[in-house]
Amino acid sequence: MVRLTVTNAQNMDDISSNKDTSPAPEAAVAVVVVPFPAQGHLNQLFHLSRLLSRRGRLSVHFVGTATHNRQVRLRVHGWDPHRHPVRFHDLPTPPFTSPPPDPTTPIKFPAHLQPTFEASDALRGPFADLLRAISKTSPRVVVVHDALMSFAAREASLVPNAEAYAFHSVSAFASLFFQYESRGANASALFPELPKLSTDGCFTDTFMDLVRRRHRMTEAASVSGRLLNTCRPMEGQFLDLLAREPFAHDKKLWAVGPLNPIKIGRPARHECLKWLDKHPPKSVMYVSFGTTSSLSEEQVREIAIGLERSGQRFLWVLREADRGDIFADHDKEGLRLPDEYERRVRGWGLVVLDGWAPQVEILRHESTGGFMSHCGWNSCVESLSMGVPIAAWPMHSDQPRNAMLVTEVLGVGVTVREWGRRGEVVRAKAVEEVVRRVMVYEEGREMRRRADEIGVAVRGVAAAEEGGGCGGHAELDCFVAHITRRV
Known part of the structure; x- marks a missing residue:
């Protein structure tokens, strides 16, 4: 186990920007969740939706293709739709091919899913229509989108009573490395005690083209903050780094994990x-x-x-x-x-x-x-x-x-x-x-x-949550306090 010394990172005051104002008297805050269509991404954002649905009087909307919404419902663990009401919205996409995986490729990234990823671009128009419809009945609309679904932030910026938050489905540790490397810097210099790790073989060029294209869209929009599925017992020192410049980008950061259920009551066992x-x-x-x-x-x-x-x-x-x-x-x-x-x-x-x-x-x-x-x-x-x-x-x-x-x-x-x-x-x-x-x-x-x-x-961190109350997930509670703040 390595105790890390941080280098090449600017100092900044402790995280104080996450303090929130008093809650709004209205109960009508609509949260619209937009996942990326891959199981690991779908799973995290649905569990976030599940937890948000129990807080205050938020209405939670989960947006995706009919196929991937069905996939979520089939595979989710620990969801009781009566205790955690989440409204699914099936948006249309053009037909996409569904080729088999190829275990013989030298790069193990699931390139066979690329047609699915590309097809998700077509969700933008139907999502914009849905967002405008929801905004007419809710004083505030909060869009929580997978960082790879950045068109959602762009569309939210066009709706006066909407605001967008990017959800990163990776660890704080990985996020630091990705941000450092995106600037062309040597990420190994950030933690000199750790072995050097090549980025070769992590992604295909085609997928990285999609990431860069969508990242440019995010830069053109206004994102109000970031969420990660992690917590301080796992990644406290890395969360502190992400909350500072040059990584913070003057945005709020909430570590809302662990999102997975800790206890599952289920009559039928596998x-x-x-x-x-x-x-x-x-x-x-x-x-x-x-x-x-x-x-x-x-x-x-x-x-x-x-x-x-x-x-x-x-x-x-x-x-x-x-x-x-x-x-x-x-x-x-x-x-x-x-x-x-x-x-x-x-x-x-x-x-x-x-x-x-x-x-x-x-x-x-x-x-x-x-x-x-x-x-x-x-x-x-x-x-x-x-x-x-x-x-x-x-x-x-x-x-x-x-x-x-x-x-x-x-x-x-x-x-x-x-x-x-x-x-x-x-x-x-x-x-x-x-x-x-x-x-x-x-x-x-x-x-x-x-x-x-x-x-x-x-x-x-999550104990009070699973016990039936809302005292667990303190950072998630802070996020809810922020999005339900008075105008």
Whole structure:
């Protein structure tokens, strides 16, 4: 675990700009939430919508394509529509192709989703119409948009009683690096204690063109502040940095996480949870690489053999990456395990093939003792919330930086494969060794102790929320106080 010394950052007074004026007497503040159409982004902004719907008398509107709104409702954990009323608005988009993922590409970024991302540009016109309609019945309209859906900020700037806030679906740590690098600066100079990390292989050129195009649109609009799905027990020092210049851009900043539910009451339990019930505390390694990562047949085989040879209990969710439309009919061969594999590991290893598993509940289960993960920010927050150490295997996007945060800064994880060797297949021996480091060795016990400490603190941020009150998520309450302030 590294204690970081900050260099090359200007000093500034402590965060005082987040103080809010008294609440408006009217109850009619409409919050319009605009997510980016990828599972990790959809998930975070829907959970924000869920939490906002319980505060004051806000009306919360969730805006997206019919396909992605349906996807959210299918996969969300911990949502009771009676306790958390959220109104969905299905906006039209032109047809878009939904090609399969290609696990053989050297860059693991989900380029097969690019048609979906491009199609979201067509939401601008219908969104503008919806925004104007809502603005006629609400004294104030607050647009909370994914930072990659910047047209929403532009349209909000054209409505007199609307204001826009950008939601960043990455960690504060990754956000600092991205902002530094966008200026052409050497981000490694910001934290000289950390290993240097190349940005090569994180994104495709085509996706970065889309990001730059939408970033220019944001610059032309007025964004009133920023929100992140994080909290001080996880990233306090990085939040302090983001609240200062040159990173603050004279904008308010709220760390409103953790957004994922901490407790889930559900009468019907997934079969994998019943399987976990049969095993001792902290004895199972959970393995999952998210919804956008694709593994080659060779890599699947090496993981399978490594897990088997480790001799440790494991729960492996093995699925193909999402397509742009998860509901469309597709020819699907499915991922294949070695012959007789499930028979050989029966009783101490469980593979959930091509299915959807309740990740938050798995991580919360007392039998789960480690998480082999791609280090998507959702997964990191959920794992840290539950005090589970991580075997970090980043694939693309912000994941290499999240992996560095987990392993080098917080000291609650180990690296499966160095980012500089991302083009190589991770062999069974390496998988076996990493599993044993987390689950068996003293190193793993120490990581689990630190993860437990962070988990207790993170759960404390949200404890009152899950208990049925509104006393948790103090920064979220500050944000609500701000958007309901008197004019």
